[in-house]
Amino acid sequence: MARVLVVITPAEGHVNPSLGLVTQLIDSGEEVVYVCVEEYRSRIEQTGALLITYPFPQDAFSHDPVLKPQEYNHPYQFIYMMVGGIIQRIIPEVFRVIGNQKFDYLIFDSLIGWGGTILAEKLGIPAVCSIASFAFVDPLGTGGGMNEQEMDTNTMELYEATMKITRELAQEYQVRLPAMEEIPAHTGRLKLVYTSRYFQPHAEKLDDRFIFTGPSIIPRQDAETFPFELLRERYPHTVYIAMGTILNKNLDFYRLCFEAFGDMPVNVVLSSGRYTDMEPLADQIPPNFIVMPYVAQLHMLQHTDVFITHAGMNSTSEALYYNVPLVMIPLTSDQPLVANRVQELGAGITLNKLNLSATDMREALLEVLSNPLYKQQACLIGESLRQSGGYKRAAEMIMSHMAVITK
Incomplete structure (x- = not known):
């Protein structure tokens, strides 16, 4: 039995994909110590892992000015977020809370980047990189929209600010100073990607250290029930709307949804978010809408005909796993990349958030509902995800690899 240290960025889209893997590792006899934050205690402890916060x-x-989602127009913006927002804050805390404990191997989140290399080197153990989005063939922000003057001014400032922090960390931990482009690189003996090779853009450029296992679909034990019988009593088609856990408080967007779909003969289930105050819209909700602060998404998707989403990797993968085509409104970070890939493969339509109208949304939904090609392509991607092996294959690959190299 090996003792495993798991360090994942404290965000829904990064913690959730790791839970099935951790559960399977523990069921297979590994001992897992999971370092994260108090917010995720319930779901992490349900895996059987020991949580240290x-x-x-x-x-x-x-809300944090460094961490809050944004569109990255240059790779240095993303790398600065990693160093200033994540590595600098989390790595010292991990060393503090684990003390002198010994581990056999490390699983770390790709957003921790070079921080995972620091952990592995100082602990003297091999590492696995957990990649909750697509594996980046090119850094996030490559090909962005900065003009030359902006790049000249801003890029140097970002570079200097990033490398200042990086030099301080390298000196503190007595490790080699990485080049700028090494900081976000997917390192580790194995790189675990929660998608399929078919869905991954430019997969042919990635070597066999990248293990594609599909999304980690594991039902939430704390999931709330939903009145699915209401859907069957109303209309034959159901549309599900959810904009993630970070960017779901836009009441103007919800008003637009009411305008776009309120008179259509479809069920519309809107997950508004636990911390979104919907009271100002209470008297505007159309009769064909069911608005709830939280919906058990994995259950809901199995009753959904079209998913309207921000195109976060987790949500998109879960929808496609259940063969659900999408209408996507990417907002920030890697969401445009995910949405572009779905549209490229024919499983959905992408709308521009900057000139979004009720007419655009309605027409996109009608197109996806009425054209069977979107469903067919969603099924094709979904089959590739289901055949990738999931968290059971991920655990098997990691354990067999570590058993060989730690002998």
């Missing part, structure tokens, strides 16, 4: 603001990814 450190302080981190609960709403950091919504």
